[in-house]
Amino acid sequence: MRRLMLAALAAILLAPATARAGTYDLTIGKAAINVAGKDQTAMTINGAVPGPVLRFKEGEDLVINVTNTLGEDTSIHWHGLILPYRQDGVPGISFPGIKPGETFTYRFPAQQAGTYWYHSHSGMQEAVGMYGALVIEPKAREPFRYDREHVIVLSDWHPDHSPHKILSNLKMSADYYNYQKRTLSTFVDDAGKMGLGAALADMGMAHGDMAGMDHGKMNHGAATDAPTHTMPDGTAMAGMDHSAHGAMAMGDKPDPFYAPGSGLMPKAAEGGKFLSYADLKAIKPLYPDRPAARVIEVRLTGNMERYVWSINGVKYSDAEPIRLKFGERVRFKFVNETMMTHPMHLHGMWQILDNGSGKYNPAKHTISISPGKTVEADIEADAEGEWAFHCHLMYHMATGMFRKVTVERETAETVR
Numbered sequence: 001m002r003r004l005m006l007a008a009l010a011a012i013l014l015a016p017a018t019a020r021a022g023t024y025d026l027t028i029g030k031a032a033i034n035v036a037g038k039d040q041t042a043m044t045i046n047g048a049v050p051g052p053v054l055r056f057k058e059g060e061d062l063v064i065n066v067t068n069t070l071g072e073d074t075s076i077h078w079h080g081l082i083l084p085y086r087q088d089g090v091p092g093i094s095f096p097g098i099k100p101g102e103t104f105t106y107r108f109p110a111q112q113a114g115t116y117w118y119h120s121h122s123g124m125q126e127a128v129g130m131y132g133a134l135v136i137e138p139k140a141r142e143p144f145r146y147d148r149e150h151v152i153v154l155s156d157w158h159p160d161h162s163p164h165k166i167l168s169n170l171k172m173s174a175d176y177y178n179y180q181k182r183t184l185s186t187f188v189d190d191a192g193k194m195g196l197g198a199a200l201a202d203m204g205m206a207h208g209d210m211a212g213m214d215h216g217k218m219n220h221g222a223a224t225d226a227p228t229h230t231m232p233d234g235t236a237m238a239g240m241d242h243s244a245h246g247a248m249a250m251g252d253k254p255d256p257f258y259a260p261g262s263g264l265m266p267k268a269a270e271g272g273k274f275l276s277y278a279d280l281k282a283i284k285p286l287y288p289d290r291p292a293a294r295v296i297e298v299r300l301t302g303n304m305e306r307y308v309w310s311i312n313g314v315k316y317s318d319a320e321p322i323r324l325k326f327g328e329r330v331r332f333k334f335v336n337e338t339m340m341t342h343p344m345h346l347h348g349m350w351q352i353l354d355n356g357s358g359k360y361n362p363a364k365h366t367i368s369i370s371p372g373k374t375v376e377a378d379i380e381a382d383a384e385g386e387w388a389f390h391c392h393l394m395y396h397m398a399t400g401m402f403r404k405v406t407v408e409r410e411t412a413e414t415v416r
């Protein structure tokens with residue numbers, strides 16, 4: 001018995017330290033799926049929407065063969081994973097894409113644990129079904145307990161309109177899908193609460209040229225100040241009493257990630273607490289805390305009338321890449337000048353969100369910036385290569401709210 005135990009122990013000790021290799025095959029195709037009682041053509045991964053839940057183990061070397069049976073190019077991006085940039089799956093940035101009939105093999109180590117997702121980064125394929133969840137099980141025990149695990153993938157799908165049709169409708173009329181337009185009765189209701197002038201000004205916020213809005217007078221930092229919005233029609237909202245509605249109605253402290261008085265902060269039901277970025281804290285910081293060497297301003301801009309979205313007023317096709325030096329820490333200062341939330345996703349590196357937790361600031365792959373807010377995040381430029389950086393709302397990304405970020409080592413040539 002003792003001999004057997006010793007043998008078992010020896011076997012464990014002798015187990016090589018090299019990673020397990022997992023090989024996975026994914027086939028991209030087309031199939032009819034039923035959405036809201038109607039058959040629609042979807043782009044599928046292994047015949048299904050969503051694609052299979054991929055389960056990896058931290059430390060494992062992954063080999064993923066992706067075969068394209070479509071009549072057009074495709075790609076798979078591993079959202080939130082830290083990997084070599086050639087494996088990141090963004091056509092035109094990390095690789096040329098996967099041609100019809102071709103198999104592309106992704107190879108990278110699973111360097112982290114957690115639940116993420118994967119999706120096409122080609123055209124509008126993600127919106128017609130090319131996505132799935134991936135779970136990387138940690139090497140060590142997880143710092144929480146549970147009885148059962150469920151992986152839930154949420155998506156939305158228009159019952160009649162293809163994503164291309166949706167985009168062309170939005171370009172025709174930005175509020176084409178705005179079913180929440182104010183009715184006469186809600187307007188009368190608001191006018192009673194806010195005053196007629198404020199309710200009228202508020203109506204102006206639902207449409208119009210956002211570029212014409214003057215945010216210069218908005219105090220993005222101090223949540224207690226009453227913001228001054230100058231509306232396109234010249235109506236000033238300064239001095240408006242916001243205490244009667246929105247986030248502050250409950251007497252809560254205003255949340256730093258929602259513009260005061262915007263009324264956009266979600267409310268918790270039944271006396272619960274709505275959790276926001278202000279509540280996030282890293283369990284274990286990924287990087288030593290150090291000040292950023294420089295600040296890069298990332299203004300989130302757009303023109304709602306033309307349905308064009310941009311960064312610093314320039315759309316992707318006209319923009320230079322954001323250049324980072326390998327090893328530097330930079331601070332992205334996001335200033336949302338639009339009236340929509342933009343979930344800004346950086347590939348290949350973490351965005352360490354400054355929510356006031358100092359060295360416990362949480363690391364995120366996507367940061368949602370609410371309308372009218374300024375949010376700052378640090379990036380440790382520790383991943384050489386070319387990376388995508390964009391709003392993750394497909395129609396914003398497709399119309400220009402996108403940048404290439406390059407991380408370069410200083411060579412004799414670049415120093416010269």
Ligand SMILES: [Cu+2]
Pocket residue numbers: 309341342343391392393396397401
């Ligand atoms: Cu956006």
